[in-house]
């Protein structure tokens with residue numbers, strides 16, 4: 001069995017989309033630093049990896065370059081503070097194909113209330129939600145690319161997201177809920 005090297009993971013997107021079924025849930029668990037400690041069969045199948053290739057690897061191994069840094073910054077800020085978050089995420093399979101998910105990420109607490117890891121369950125996102133999310137993420141990414149550093153990229157795209165939410169008069173959670181419940185038949 002070969003191990004996954006950084007160069008194997010750094011594949012470029014093919015532009016081909018993969019799909020999973022409405023009745024499937026993609027599940028993974030991480031340690032507090034975001035390294036994978038569990039991935040279910042659906043995860044492995046759609047991402048195109050074996051269990052051996054993913055366990056112990058940072059979750060960013062399936063990061064898609066189109067995902068704005070600001071979304072992951074919000075995700076980490078929220079879960080590390082002990083709260084749950086919902087987020088639309090596009091991921092990269094081992095061969096460069098991509099797949100969209102609607103993720104619910106939660107912290108797992110130990111007996112004394114400390115965070116011992118994180119858990120993510122992902123379902124098929126609604127098509128109507130993606131019609132809002134894809135252009136929003138493209139705008140966030142464009143703003144990020146125009147910044148001189150990763151730190152400024154995060155600040156700028158978070159500020160953009162905040163302005164959008166303010167204009168809509170909703171909090172981030174409310175937007176996620178509205179997008180997903182506006183699900184097309």
Ligand SMILES: Cc1cc2nc3c(=O)[nH]c(=O)nc-3n(C[C@H](O)[C@H](O)[C@H](O)COP(=O)(O)O)c2cc1C
Pocket residue numbers: 028029030034058059060061062063064067072076089091105106118119120
């Ligand atoms: C439980 C959990 C699940 C995650 N799921 C994903 C995921 O499906 N795709 C992804 O790109 N990042 C996911 N992340 C976020 C990654 O840890 C990382 O922040 C992200 O890929 C950005 O990586 P980068 O900062 O190296 O660009 C998850 C993190 C946690 C804690």
